[in-house]
Amino acid sequence: MLEFKFPDIGEGITEGKLLKWMIKPGDKVKEGDTLFLVETDKVNAEIPSPGEGIISEVMAKEGDVIYVGNVIVKIDTGDGSGKAEVKPINEKEEENAGVVGAIEVSSEVIESSLESYKNGASSKQKVLATPVSRKLAKDLGIDINEIKGTGPVGRVMKEDIYKAKEQMELPKSEMKSETKQEVINRPALEIPELKVSGEIERQPLSTLRKTIAKNMVLSKTIIPHAAVMDEIDVTKLVEFRKSVKEMAEEKGVHLTYMPFIIKAITLTLKDFPVFNSSYDAEKEEVLIKKYYNIGIAVDTPDGLLVPVIKDADKKGILDIAREIQSLSEGARNRNIALEKLQNGSFTITNYGALGSSTGIPVIRYPEAAILGIGKIGKKPVVNEKDEIVIRSIMNISLCIDHRIIDGGDAGRFLNRLREYLESPMLLLMS
Structure with a gap:
């Protein structure tokens, strides 16, 4: 059984709106067949199947907001296992992390990392990182959620993890102080509560x-x-x-x-x-x-x-x-x-x-x-x-x-x- 998770398709995209299913339970799919169409904040992307099998179960409805790492569809591959095969991680994954045409590389047929989340935050709020970076952080014993990424839209890169490891090993007297940019980016004022009078209609914003x-x-x-x-x-x-x-x-x-x-x-x-x-x-x-x-x-x-x-x-x-x-x-x-x-x-x-x-x-x-x-x-x-x-x-x-x-x-x-x-x-x- 292959549990297919919404993949990290790059450029800081962490969520999307499931617009349309291209398959239904019982359908047979081949590797590369389109499973569903998702609306992100930049493009509408067709998400392909990472393997061949029969659709066992779909885990979301059209119109639902789905998040990177969520199990979206289960595919019976006939191997009798309960987990997707874990593909080896290599350097190419991080290179392809921001390319729509390379979705298969970063698709989560890779087991979820076991890093913890601050203040009990759910996986919906986890930091942006490729599977390569997550595995590296795990191997070095670093909570990836504590790292400030320098990649596109705050993505945590391998270099960020190595620097974090170096910082952990420094004496407190040598720890880096807050940067000028971090001071600039501090919120300067508190947004007051929005109050209205009379009849209103609430319209949710699109992801774009x-x-x-x-x-x-x-x-x-x-x-x-x-x-x-x-x-x-x-x-x-x-x-x-x-x-x-x-x-x-x-x-x-x-x-x-x-x-x-x-x-x-x-x-x-x-x-x-x-x-x-x-x-x-x-x-x-x-x-x-x-x-x-x-x-x-x-x-x-x-x-x-x-x-x-x-x-x-x-x-x-x-x-x-x-x-x-x-x-x-x-x-x-x-x-x-x-x-x-x-x-x-x-x-x-x-x-x-x-x-x-x-x-x-x-x-x-x-x-x-x-x-x-x-x-x-x-x-x-x-x-x-x-x-x-x-x-x-x-x-x-x-x-x-x-x-x-x-x-x-x-x-x-x-x-x-x-x-x-x-x-x-x-x-x-x-």
């Missing part, structure tokens, strides 16, 4: 919306935002796109303004590297990124997702347009691979697509800036000859991390961006 809420609080709590807004005359860009739109469609590409904006942003970021960085508050250092991974906020029925165009500086306008189409479709269908949502260095949000002219976006932590784009509209403008002419104008807003970027920097950044967008031929020559 919960994550958005946490990320917004994180960004606005840690990053001191400042905003600079301006208008850009994109008349030549509008004309250029119109002239090449039909050609792009012949190549199967729906050409919007976003690929041009992404190309302009990558060129501007190369001129102003601090905008393509993150601030390390603990070490008081700026991390300048040498890669240009541009996130594009996509509106979905459940909330915003931010797929990332990797190495945008190495791609042409049509290549970027194709990738935007693919990523946007995957984000809206919630079947986008997790790796497509990771490692952004700068983000663009297009509220103009919904008809809005202006807005003040929130920086995506730990990035240093975000660009907001409003709709393009026709306006009367006084030109250099003092003539009133009709031009296509786009409103933009740039929000910056004011710890490392000043208003003057933001102004120079927007002036350079304006040069590229007002003269689109520069994008093709660069």
Whole structure:
């Protein structure tokens, strides 16, 4: 009998909502067959069977919230045993822990670790760690729940466990004191009790919306935002796109303004590297990124997702347009691979697509800036000859991390961006 547990599919995902069963008791399944569809805070993932057999029992209903480590389905493999076979643990597991395509590697056909939980907390609250890390902590006699992880979204890595072991062996006089970042992250105030009067209706948040809420609080709590807004005359860009739109469609590409904006942003970021960085508050250092991974906020029925165009500086306008189409479709269908949502260095949000002219976006932590784009509209403008002419104008807003970027920097950044967008031929020559 194989007791299949909801696997750790990486990126800090600890729970999900079981959307649909693809099997029922009595069905025969092969290794790799889809057992169920689960909604996480980032994607909808199909969870495959780790082995072959007959479905004996399902342990959750559609709509239930399930947690990593919970037994979800029992599969009769015909071997007569009461436990799943324990697969050997190897170094590859930790490498694949954050990859959706490698679910089988970290699936819990591995016995649960026996570490204790603080204050009687249930397994629903256990720390994020791969089976490799859990076994290492167990072998070293360390309570993994006492370790602060340095991996993605607080995941406990092997290096964290070795450091914890070293700390345990140090005299008290040499124990590490609280870091600056830990002091910064201490809650500063108590949230008062919410009181309402009159009739209300309570609506639970989706897993994606919960994550958005946490990320917004994180960004606005840690990053001191400042905003600079301006208008850009994109008349030549509008004309250029119109002239090449039909050609792009012949190549199967729906050409919007976003690929041009992404190309302009990558060129501007190369001129102003601090905008393509993150601030390390603990070490008081700026991390300048040498890669240009541009996130594009996509509106979905459940909330915003931010797929990332990797190495945008190495791609042409049509290549970027194709990738935007693919990523946007995957984000809206919630079947986008997790790796497509990771490692952004700068983000663009297009509220103009919904008809809005202006807005003040929130920086995506730990990035240093975000660009907001409003709709393009026709306006009367006084030109250099003092003539009133009709031009296509786009409103933009740039929000910056004011710890490392000043208003003057933001102004120079927007002036350079304006040069590229007002003269689109520069994008093709660069």
